[in-house]
Amino acid sequence: MTKRPFELTVEEIARAVREGRLSAEEAVSSHLERIKSIDANIRAFLLVLEDFALEQARIVDKKRKAGRPLGLLAGVPVAVKDNILVQGFETTAGSRILKGYKAAYDASVVERLKREDAVILGKTNLDEFAMGSSTENSAFFKTANPWNTACVPGGSSGGSAAAVAAAMCPLALGSDTGGSIRQPAAFCGIVGLKPTYGLVSRYGLIAFGSSLDQIGPFTRTVSDSVLALRVIGGRDERDSTSADKSVEEALSGWEAGIEGLRIGVPREFFIKGLDPEVEASVRGSIETLESLGARVEEVSLPHSRYAIATYYIIAPSEASSNLARFDGVRYAFRAPGGQGLEELYERTRGQGFGPEVKRRIMLGTYALSSGYYQAYYGKAQRARTLIKRDFEQAFRKVDLIAGPTAPTAAFRFGEKTEDPMAMYLSDIFTIPSNMAGNASVSIPCGLSKAGLPMGLQLIAPAFGEGTLFRASKALEAARPFPGLAEVA
């Protein structure tokens, strides 16, 4: 039986559209119908751009009929996390404070997608301002995990992960400040890449923790992730943190195969609190990599135990500064009533931000305040150096580090909402990579007895995406990914 368009991969759609076997309009319509039939149960999308998507698709089809060359993502429907700007459409970052805000320009990544003839399909749900690990902090609604709708999809890019897992699109963009791409990718059984800090432009991403934020793709296959990175990555003069590296440099050698690759397994990633089923599937995957020709040895990242404390000082501090711009003057929402400018700020922010965002602004403001700056922010920045050095040390011995993406599979709604610290612990294995700014990816490594996906995290040195994909590709070939979630 031939596959329906929504079941195809990014590569398959782009090739079929370029070769004229599938029109962009058919590809887009198929995904729009899929969204209509299942998104009422999943709620991945905050906004579906039906008319705009069909209009973009028809332009791609006309271009083909006119004999003009088509881009790398011809006719591929892409969902974009709602903290990334798509010009002319509402961008809320999952917050009431931005309700009604219409993006004034395209993010660089969106511009690049459009340039390669991708079709922007819609905006996906997220934890407010990307602060959270379950997408329960969205001001608008919760998104369900397509594998089990009683469970969270992970977060903060939960809408993007759920949309790809449930075949509402083959590609979605997310952002990762402490694990917000990799953890939902693990929970939803797909590939989630956090590129090296500086490899993908953040121009047009609503800033959260600027020394940590990276944009990256969600896909169902490894080579789709490579293709997406090729499109969105590379130098952008509009982002002052954009590195002078090309994507091809970062990807070099990605098809070289696993033979001889040295893989380090950090003993600190196999701790109390790691679910035994997750541990077994992660260890099983590492054994598979070894049987395929990798050399595996134990490494140590002794300071990774300080990563959570370090992160929850640095990220909220940066957020408290970045979110100062939402003051009721320029971006849509202004609280009514009150006297004078000062009250306007306070009331707008008090009413516009949700509890987790307020909590982090408070935490960050405290950590940066006079008398506490050195004890908290200064200390955390020094601890960050130690975490980064651990990786440098390990990467003298090995090419790649492998371990779990998250300590458990997807948890149930409400399970961790009462205790902020319990929620923060979901990011324990993903945060160190953001601290060091290196490249990391989560790939599926099995399903639990309860039928929930589990993720293997691979970490490479900065601009080592090629190494990540070498191992990912080998594992995908040897242990096929779970495929599409059967949406109940």
Place this chain on the structure above:
Amino acid sequence: MAIEEEDVRKIAKLARLDLGPEEIKLFQSQLVKILDSMAELSALDTDKVPPTNSVLGAVNRLREDEPKPFGEPERLLDNAPEREGPYFKVPKVIE
């Protein structure tokens, strides 16, 4: 870490956040808990460790300061909760 409700009110003022009495109470207890768990950092000897501000080790990137047209300023002004002509409007700030 001792944080009193008064401290929470002070931080809220610095952050320009209007918080209700319930929120002040909740954040007081949660901030104490969160900051307690961060105290483990004090065990680290960081006297000789330099801070990491940027993982890129980047220095300032400088370029000529040349104004470029944005395109349509209306796209920005359209988002104003209140405007007057080409201006964002705020309450009177000078008596």
